[in-house]
Amino acid sequence: MKLNLTTSIRQKRVATSKRVCPAISSLLACGVLVTSAVSADNEMDEFDDEEIFLLEGVVVTGVAAETTKVKSSVAISTVDAGDLAPSAPRSTAEIFRSIPGIRSEATSGDGNANIAVRGLPVAAGGAKFLQLQEDGLPILEFGDIAFGTADGFLRPDYTTERVEAIRGGSASTFASNSPGGIVNFISRTGAVEGGSVGLTTGLDYDSLRLDFNYGKPLGNDMQYHVGGYYRVGEGVREAGYDGNEGGQIKANFTKFTENGYARFFFKRLDDRAITYMPMPVLATGTNANPHMGALPSFDPLTDTPHTPAFIENVGTDGQGNRRVSDPQEGLRSLSTALGAEFSFDLSSDWKLVDRFRYSDNSGRFVAPFPAQVAPAQEIADSIAGAGATLRYATGANEGAVVNPASLNDNGLLMRVHMFDTELNDFNNLVNDLKVTRHFGGGDSGTYDLTLGYYHSTQNINMDWLWNSYLLEVKGRDAQLVDVFDADGVSYSDRGLIAYGTPFWGGLHRNYDTEYSINAPYVALAMEKGKFNMDVSARYDFGDATGSYAGTRYETNVDLNGDGLISIPEQSIEVVDTANRSPVDYDWDYYSLSLGGNYAFTEDYAVFARVSRGGRANADRLIFGPNILADGSLRDDDAAVDIVEQFEAGIKYANDDFAGGVLGVFATAFFAETEEQNYEATTQVFLDRVYEATGLELESSYRRGNFDLKVGMTWTDAEITSDALNASVVGNTPRRQADLMYQISPSYTTDKWSVGGSVIGTTDSYAQDDNVLVMPGYEYVNLYGSYRFSDAFSVLLTVNNVFDEFGLSESEEGSIPANGIIRARGIAGSSSALTFRYDF
DSSP: OOOOSOHHHHHHHHHHTTSOOOOOTTSOOOSOOSOOEEOTTOOEEOOOHHHHHTTOOEEOTTSSSOEEGGGOSSEEEEEOHHHHGGGOOOSHHHHGGGSTTEEEEOOSBSSOOEEEETTOOOSSSSOSSEEEEETTEESSSOTTOTTOOGGGGOOOOTTEEEEEEEESTTHHHHSTTOSSEEEEEEEOOOSSOEEEEEEEEESSSOEEEEEEEEEEEETTTEEEEEEEEEEEEOOSSOOSSOOEEEEEEEEEEEEEETTEEEEEEEEEEEEEEOBOOOEEEEEEEOSSSEEEEOBTTBOTTTOOSOOTTOOOEEEEOTTSOEEEEOGGGOEEEEEEEEEEEEEEEOSTTEEEEEEEEEEEEEEEEEEEEEEEEEEHHHHHHHHHOTTOEEEEOSSTTTTOEEOGGGGGGTTEEEEEEEEEEEEEEOOEEEEEEEEEEEEEOGGGOEEEEEEEEEEEEEEEEEEEOOEEEEEESOSTTOOBEEEEOTTOOBOOBTTEEESSOTTTOOOOEEEEEEEEEEEEEEEEEEEETTEEEEEEEEEEEEEEEEEEEOEEEEESOOOSOSSSOOTGGGEEEEEOGGGOEEEEEEEEEEEEEEEEEEEEETTEEEEEEEEEEEEEOOGGGTTSTTBOTTSOBSSGGGGEEEEEEEEEEEEEEEEEETTEEEEEEEEEEEEEEEEEEEETTTTEEEEEEEEEEEEEEEEEEEETTEEEEEEEEEEEEEEEEESSOGGGTTSOOTTOOSEEEEEEEEEEOSSEEEEEEEEEEOOEESSTTOOSEEOOEEEEEEEEEEESSSSEEEEEEEESTTOOOOEEEESOSSOOTTOEEEEEEOOOOEEEEEEEEEO
8 A cells, every 4th residue: 555745644644643652762753653664765655553563564675676574585673663662772772672683782872882683793893794774875884893883973863764674684685794684774854744852851860862853845846854963961870971962963855856856865963972891890609600790889780980080191193193182072973974865767667766975974982991900909010010009190189098908998900991092084985876677567477676786985094092091990980090119109190001002012003994895786576476586686896995004112202291201101102104004905795685475365474585695894804814914815705704694484463363463573594604803802803604593583462552562582603613713613602692582561542651671681601712601681671651732742761670780791701810800781770751842
């Protein structure tokens, strides 16, 4: 049932929006409760709520032709605000908790999240095999750039219409570098006149955010939409300063013609977000059955190593000049994007669609990383020799002697490596051009042919400019500590113990590279009676050019400007720009996907698909063993990791099941994944093959005003080969749980809505050696909303209601002798209140 852009549709959407709207606090707007879909030309098609709940909702992301869920041979989820409210997301990555099959380690804040799909590994960080898109084009070409992951440049707000997520399937043939899947954030376009303004405030943490949006048609042939947000606040952990501040504005304008439309996009993002690194956690018990919890004076649920004592980080820039940065800047994301989308009907049933975007991206990543947590005297002696003493370097007790044994009732210090990374140039240009033709009919069936060509360039220019500090292990207002030798000679400058990271070896670096990608692709979809089949192929070829530079040392440099040469200033790390190494290699690979779907009825279908895709490796190859002195690769296979997948499943809906409506989507999957990677925090290179087998379940049940959604993913994953470390072969990949699940009930009337979610995971191993177990956990989120009038509503959300403790990652693979691990986990309970006015 396809409806055009008419006045009746606009009236229908406005009427529908009068239902109670469980809006996401400062995230996705939900002025419309129906799930809209954007067709291949991004023209709005409307379906009523019941059709979407069953299998008739149209999907377009990563498929050969616009189709309904019941006819597609892929596992795809459409997530609108009504689906998201029970999980109470506080960041982009937390949105993915509502999508089965996606493992989102959303514990870092607004960016730098680790995201995996269907057992594909997170061997280092980011979202290597999953592509994040905005309006059908990638945010960044590579989702796992060190310190510059794609989610850092993505901020959902009231301009977001919905999210489409495809796992596996044909994603690899409709987007480059996305064999695991695609998550596409689709914007509102102003098809309906109206807007919203929302004010969200933290009730038990410091946060204030304003969201707005407005759009309308201009006559019969134009429409526009504009919106954005601004926020400021400390964040959900006690940092002692405003860790989040900034905003975004987005706009688009559409001009319709007799045979299509032209749409133009603009986005400006200027935001900084506090970024949480692993932090000290007390681990008792055994590796196989540990108990994780808080230390005296430091609670991983509410605390963070961030502190107002970190007011500046003095060092050198990428050219060796003196530089001062602000550690409180966190993850600074700057992006200005201009885009266009053209869709026009040509002669003989052909259609042309072209999407283009240029993004000017830059920023900074600054966060304190605990390189070592140990008894204070032990760390002091390792720096200044036996008998070393300590004094406060900052705060009200500056200069006072520190008693190492009784320091904060835990006697600990942190050797902090300040991850200070300049994201100089992450610009990209993307264009996706395709022509399609719909033909056939009658007994022979109907066919959709797609011919396309994709081109992109992605710059990666960044400087690693890290320094080392001593910080007390304390929650709010932790202070820096100076260290002195037995004779009273200072070995530090106001808590700074090294201009660089000698504890890990020199890590001052510069990357200055450009990656160019070209990819022709073709797809053919066929529908004949109850049977649908599609086949698609893509050929990616590209090249990497540029250079990189490592570390050199300069002696006796007065960086702090006091006219003296301190011990840390006797040897400083700088980027060795005089001895740059080239990057000069190319790659190519092909992707294939073949799928079929048989619909026994309008509400019951089975499908199967086999696919092959690839992911080109980018910055994480640099400084590794596979890149040679002339910039070429030792092994051409190192340039690309191949993923081969098979999946089969059922889709079932019943509009009279126990007096309600039931929908079930179940998919069995298998994946074999090559992986070459580099992890900055462990200084380890990887060259592996993984296998994963599993089952993915997405189900919904609605009876009257009651709604229940259940998602579950069971995964059996294994490292099947490792060229660099054979001891891990046969082990389970780190942080991969056997079972992840989400249970989300809600009850909605014309005036109010209440609901919640239970999100859980079973045990997983901290590292690939499979020694330390990270215990499974489950936590509860709740929400409630009330509409005082057609225009005004209030929403209350509570995240992690019962202060459940749960870890998403650990640097240690076993419990050390001192019982302290460095780990990152979910934040404690937090609640927020949103006041929203629709007009």
